[in-house]
Amino acid sequence: MDSLLQQIHRPTLQTIDIILIVTYLMLVTAAGLWFSRGVRSSKDFFLAGRSLPWWAVGMSLVVSDIGAKDMVGLAGDAYRYGIVMMNFDFIGCAFPVLVAAFLFMPFFWMAGVFTIPEYLGRRYNVYVRMIFALLWTMFMVGTLGTIFVSAAAMFNELLGWSFWFSVGVTAVMVGIYTTLGGLKAVVVTDAISCIVLIVGASLICIIGVVKAGGFTGMHETISQMDWTENHFRMVLPTDHSAYSWPSVLLGLGFVMGPAYWIGNQAIVQRTLGTKSQAHARASYLFCATLKLLFPVLLVVPGLIGLALFHEDLGRPDASGFDGNAVMPMLVSRLLPTGVLGIVMGAFLAGILSNLDSYVNSASTMVVNDFYRLFNPSRSDHHYLSVGRWLVVGFLAGGAALSYVVANHFTSVFEAFQVFLTLFQGPLLALLLLGMLTRRATAWGGFWGMTLGVCLTSCLHGAQFVLGEEYKISFLWVAWWSFVMAVTVTIVVSAFTKPYDRERLRGLVCWIPAEEEMSHE
Amino acid sequence: MNELFSVLLSAVPLADTSLWLGRAAFIAVYVVLAILLMLMPAKILGEGEGQPWWKSLRLWALGIIAVQISVYWYWG
Numbered sequence: 187m188d189s190l191l192q193q194i195h196r197p198t199l200q201t202i203d204i205i206l207i208v209t210y211l212m213l214v215t216a217a218g219l220w221f222s223r224g225v226r227s228s229k230d231f232f233l234a235g236r237s238l239p240w241w242a243v244g245m246s247l248v249v250s251d252i253g254a255k256d257m258v259g260l261a262g263d264a265y266r267y268g269i270v271m272m273n274f275d276f277i278g279c280a281f282p283v284l285v286a287a288f289l290f291m292p293f294f295w296m297a298g299v300f301t302i303p304e305y306l307g308r309r310y311n312v313y314v315r316m317i318f319a320l321l322w323t324m325f326m327v328g329t330l331g332t333i334f335v336s337a338a339a340m341f342n343e344l345l346g347w348s349f350w351f352s353v354g355v356t357a358v359m360v361g362i363y364t365t366l367g368g369l370k371a372v373v374v375t376d377a378i379s380c381i382v383l384i385v386g387a388s389l390i391c392i393i394g395v396v397k398a399g400g401f402t403g404m405h406e407t408i409s410q411m412d413w414t415e416n417h418f419r420m421v422l423p424t425d426h427s428a429y430s431w432p433s434v435l436l437g438l439g440f441v442m443g444p445a446y447w448i449g450n451q452a453i454v455q456r457t458l459g460t461k462s463q464a465h466a467r468a469s470y471l472f473c474a475t476l477k478l479l480f481p482v483l484l485v486v487p488g489l490i491g492l493a494l495f496h497e498d499l500g501r502p503d504a505s506g507f508d509g510n511a512v513m514p515m516l517v518s519r520l521l522p523t524g525v526l527g528i529v530m531g532a533f534l535a536g537i538l539s540n541l542d543s544y545v546n547s548a549s550t551m552v553v554n555d556f557y558r559l560f561n562p563s564r565s566d567h568h569y570l571s572v573g574r575w576l577v578v579g580f581l582a583g584g585a586a587l588s589y590v591v592a593n594h595f596t597s598v599f600e601a602f603q604v605f606l607t608l609f610q611g612p613l614l615a616l617l618l619l620g621m622l623t624r625r626a627t628a629w630g631g632f633w634g635m636t637l638g639v640c641l642t643s644c645l646h647g648a649q650f651v652l653g654e655e656y657k658i659s660f661l662w663v664a665w666w667s668f669v670m671a672v673t674v675t676i677v678v679s680a681f682t683k684p685y686d687r688e689r690l691r692g693l694v695c696w697i698p699a700e701e702e703m704s705h706e
Numbered sequence: 707m708n709e710l711f712s713v714l715l716s717a718v719p720l721a722d723t724s725l726w727l728g729r730a731a732f733i734a735v736y737v738v739l740a741i742l743l744m745l746m747p748a749k750i751l752g753e754g755e756g757q758p759w760w761k762s763l764r765l766w767a768l769g770i771i772a773v774q775i776s777v778y779w780y781w782g
Contacts, residue, residue, distance in 0.1 A: 269781060277732060280774050284739060284767050288746065421728040421782040431728035439735060464752050464763075471766050478773055 199345070203527030210531040214378055214538060215362060218371040236458070238373050240465040243456045244472025246376035246543070248480070249383060250452050251279070253540030254336035254533050255329075255602055256484055257387065261516070262509020263600075264488025266502040268408075268417030270429045271488070272481035273438060276420075280474050282443035287470035290448045293621060295463050297692055302449050302617075303555045309620040309693045310631035312559070317635060318616075319555035321609040322451055326548040328605040330541060330584025331591040335601075337537045338588065339510055340517075340530075353588055357581040360541040365577045369459050369550075372542045379535030380476070386532020387483035393520050394490035407493040413501060417489070428659050437661025441668045442603075445610035449617055452547040491516055541581070549576040600660075604646065607660040611667030612638030619675050624694045626675055627682040634675030642667040729782030733775050740771045 199207075264271045299305045303322065307315025334353045341352035398404040408414050416422050421431045447453055457466040491499060491512040499515065500507050521529055553573045561568075591601050612635045619626040619634075642663055649657040684690075691697050743764055748754075751764055759765060 272777075272781075276774055276777060277735070280770055281735060281739065284743075284770065287763075288743065288751070288767070292750075419725075419781070420778065421725055421732065423725060424728075431725070431731070435728070435731055435735070439732075467751075467763055471763055471770070474770050475766070478770065 199526065199530075200523040202524045203530065206524070206527030207530050207534065210382060210534065211359065214375045214535075215359070217378060218362070218375045221371045221374045237461060238370065238456070238459040238465075240460055240468040241472055242373050242377040243460050243466075243469035244476065245380035246373040246456050246539070247453060247469060247473035248476045249376045249380045249536065249539035250456065250543035251446075251477075252383065252480055252484070253333060253536035254340060255332045255536075255540065257487075257533065257536055258336045258339060258510055258513045259332075259600070259602070260484040261488040261491060261513040262511075264485040265492045265499065265512045266488075266509060267429060268414065268489070269420055269481075269485055270416070270422050270434070271485050272420055273429070273434050275477050275481040275484070277434065277439040278443035279447065279477050281439060282447040283470050283474040283477070285444060286448045286453075287467045287474075290617075290621070291454075291457055291466050291470060292463050293695060294454060294458065295466060296698075300455075300458070300554045301451055301551050302454055302613075303451075303551060305693070306616060306620065306631070307555070309690070310616065310626075311628040314616065314628070314631050314635055315555055316559070318609070318613065319551045321613075321639070322551055323548050325605050325608065326452070326544045327580060327583045327587060328591070329544055329602055330580065331587030331589075332601045332605075333537060333540045333544070334585055334588035335592045336510075337533075338592070339514060340533050340537075349592070353585045356537055356541065357585050360538055360545065361578060361581050365574045369455065369546055372539075372546050373456060373459065375542065376539045379539040382528070382535040383532045383539075384476075384479065384483070386529040386535070387480075387487075389525050389529060390516060390520070391483060391486045391490070393522075393525065394487060394494070394516060397520060398490050398493040404489060404493040408489060411492075411496070413503075414492070417492075429661070430659075433659050433661035433665070437659070437663075437665040441614055441664040442606060442610050442661070445614035445617075445664075446606065449610075449613045451551050452543045455547055455550060487516055488512055490520075495519070541584075545577045545580045545584075548580050549573045552576055603660050607664045607667070608642050608646070609635075609639050609667075611642065611664050611669075612671035615668050615671035615675060619672065619679075620693070621695050624687065624690050624697065625679055625684050627679040627684045629682045630675040630677075630679030633678045634671040634673075637674045638667045638671030641670045725782075729778055732778040732782060736771045736775050736778070740768055743767055743771075 260271055260274070294302075294305060297305055297308070299308070301319070303315045303319040306318055334356060337356045338347075338349045338352040341347040341355070342349065347355070395401060395404060398407065405418065408417055416426070422429050422434075424430045424432060457469055460466045460469055495512075495515055499512060502509070517526070517529055550573065553569055553576065557572055558569065615638060616626075616631050616635055620631065645658050645663045645666065646660075687697060746764070753762060753764065
């Protein structure tokens with residue numbers, strides 16, 4: 187990574203750039219500290235006292251999903267594959283967000299849970315709850331590693347900071363307000379970050395497209411290359427190795443997207459922090475509306491890089507190609523003074539908002555799905571204190587893992603998706619079967635989850651045991667692990683006894699909770 | 707395309723069809739979602755009578771779906 191990045195001319199930050207960056211950092215930290223004043227209980231820390239406005243939650247949802255890893259990673263993958271990468275924000279986001287808003291969110295709201303594993307524990311058993319909490323926590327710490335790598339790549343390129351210094355500074359900045367303020371501080375700072383992110387990403391696109399000769403000029407330049415025949419298609423042929431349309435539709439649209447937007451603690455926790463069900467639904471819709479912009483803002487930079495700098499960056503199949511270098515090259519070569527400060531602010535926004543979201547959610551899950559189970563009678567203040575210390579611990583763990591991510595994956599986006607596929611299929615299978623039918627049993631869910639995750643590990647591990655030619659697209663891995671989990675859960679449930687109707691009240695959509703019935 | 711991947715792919719009945727079918731499949735997903743939303747009772751969505759149109763979450767959702775269908779129609 188360093189060799190290509192080192193070839194890129196390092197831009198000089200002018201006074202105006204530094205003022206903009208420092209102003210942004212001070213604004214975010216001050217806002218985070220201001221909103222940390224009212225945190226007195228674990229409910230304040232983990233669910234913001236259920237007082238968050240829908241528009242702030244909607245913006246927070248956007249930047250919890252989109253961050254520096256997406257800006258760096260998607261630009262690289264768009265350079266390699268083209269606009270097919272927009273599917274991650276269209277069929278992989280807009281569709282599941284709408285499904286979550288109208289079908290699933292009201293259900294979690296009525297169940298009155300803090301976390302998704304908590305719901306699974308009540309619906310199936312405590313083992314399912316603990317294993318999923320463990321998997322989510324591992325995923326979140328892995329994701330922290332990818333975010334730290336993105337931060338280090340940008341800081342190294344733009345400021346000349348070393349890898350570990352960049353990681354350390356980032357961890358301290360996020361740690362200050364996330365440790366003190368909990369979810370409310372996270373959501374408020376996310377809303378500020380969302381605006382900065384949109385402005386910064388828009389500036390890269392506008393300046394880049396103009397320099398590439400407009401959309402027409404960019405299209406013509408890219409079309410003349412002999413390896414870009416599918417770069418302007420969102421639906422790719424069935425023999426495409428990475429993003430064939432059946433794998434995108436089934437793996438991304440039907441499994442990974444819904445599992446992420448319906449079962450992701452970092453997402454659901456925000457909507458549970460709103461004032462009412464209507465506000466929670468509105469926050470999802472606002473997020474979906476904003477997310478219509480992001481495929482353009484994140485994918486077009488990759489195409490700009492391809493049109494303007496393909497001679498420096500090279501072909502993706504050539505040795506030494508580094509997808510993570512596309513975005514730093516755009517930033518260093520295209521942006522004038524002043525604009526550079528805003529774009530740096532956007533990167534910082536993406537880094538901070540992603541990091542604070544994941545550490546806050548990981549802390550919430552560990553306290554509620556592990557610590558409380560083994561220490562049920564401690565004071566609320568004690569749980570609050572444990573949650574804060576866990577934030578510090580997760581930041582340290584993510585920083586340590588960033589070294590592994592930087593050395594074992596070709597792109598941070600790929601690393602994130604591989605971590606995600608490890609359990610998204612089984613998670614969605616258990617959520618769907620658990621909500622839709624009372625016949626899914628505790629042991630059916632347990633074995634469905636276990637064998638689904640085992641299959642995922644085998645499919646991902648095939649390339650390491652059998653060779654690179656056995657590498658399977660992570661989208662197919664997600665789909666087949668979902669199919670496996672559904673099948674096993676149904677088969678085992680057929681031979682085991684389900685819970686009785688009263689035990690499942692409020693947990694299965696056909697058996698409403700008492701308060702729902704009294705409303706009707 | 708490796709051997710194992712081909713075996714897995716062969717289990718998907720739609721895999722050997724053309725790109726236009728792919729585009730149609732993506733659009734169909736959104737059309738089905740739009741129909742479900744339109745049929746959903748107002749009571750479930752918490753929509754009251756006399757509510758201004760711009761406060762209708764159902765309408766906003768249908769707008770997002772319309773954009774998505776247009777995107778897959780043109781760039782699919």
